[in-house]
Amino acid sequence: MKMRVLVTGGAGYIGSKLVSSLLNTDYRVRVLDSSGPESLSSFLDNASFEFLKGDIRDKDIVSASLDGSDAVVHLAAIVPGERFPPAELIHEVNYWATRLIVDLCPEKGVQRFILVSSCGNYGITDASRFGKEDDQLNPTSAYAESKVKAEEYVLSCANEDFCITVLRLATVFGWSPRMSFNSMINAFVRDAFVKKSIIVYGPSSWRPFVHVDDVVEALLYVLRAPKSSVSGQVFNVGSNSLNYRKIQVIEMIRKYFPQTNVQLRDDVTDPRSYKVSFDKINKLLGFQATRNLEDGIKEMKQSLENTERTNRLKENSC
Secondary structure, three states: OOOEEEEEOOOOOOHHHHHHHHHHOOOEEEEEEOOOOHHHHHHOOOOOEEEEEOOOOOHHHHHHHHOOOOEEEEOOOOOOOOOOOOHHHHHHHHHHHHHHHHHHHHHHOOOEEEEEEEHHHHOEOOOOOOEOOOOOOOOOOHHHHHHHHHHHHHHHOOEOOEEEEEEEEOEEEOOOOOOOOOOHHHHHHHHHHHOOEEEEEOOOOEEEEEEHHHHHHHHHHHHHOOHHHHOOEEEEEOOHHHEEEHHHHHHHHHHHOOOOEEEEEOOOOOOOEOOEOOHHHHHHHOOOOOOOHHHHHHHHHHHHHHHHHHHHHHHHHO
């Protein structure tokens, strides 16, 4: 019998790409998402796919989604964006709902649980060193605080029968069927394309990056790994070569959008500036990120141009 994976937030930015890869690699997939299945519409007739619409704070729907599930990839969360919800709501969704899911897993026979977290939990680090998984965390936002608490709780639940792994993602970029422009590079590319203008706060600050396709590959690596290699473990997901200052990212984007006006705001300090080491996932699991920043920028530029062209054709056909 094929393994059934429950993907919370599976209709979202990362989830919609993960679901596609899981189905293409012979898993059964169930998605629990509070939004509709539009980004997954091509899978609705797939016998190995099931979609449940619901809120991860709802115990009844969470319980139903866990029935018959072998593993959970927990992506559903309130993530940083241009509009910040109240801290209480972030905490409720990112921490308390995570606890709810994890607490129900043992009685449902779930064997694996992967919490998708963030390298943003490192906060501000010394620019001369790279953040590692066993470093003390320094959350600087309600989002990061909620993720740190969720990490602590789920890891405390790991045992011989329940394999729990935490993946701290670098800042994710790249195109997806359910596109999000909340992350830094995606937002910069959108602004360069639509507004022909980018405002950069704290341009000298550091940030690590990872392509959404590489995130999906890392999740597959963890699902396939022996439990003894990943249970109770935290892995940073990204590439050492993709630690960049914001100004370096802007210079790369301007190669593809040369008409972009860039406003550098050195007077504003970015509350997050950190470089991260990805040696652990490389050495223990053999995972290597393969996509670089230019891959993602070119891909997004092409997709935005195609979307604009399609919209024009639709307008002209009306």
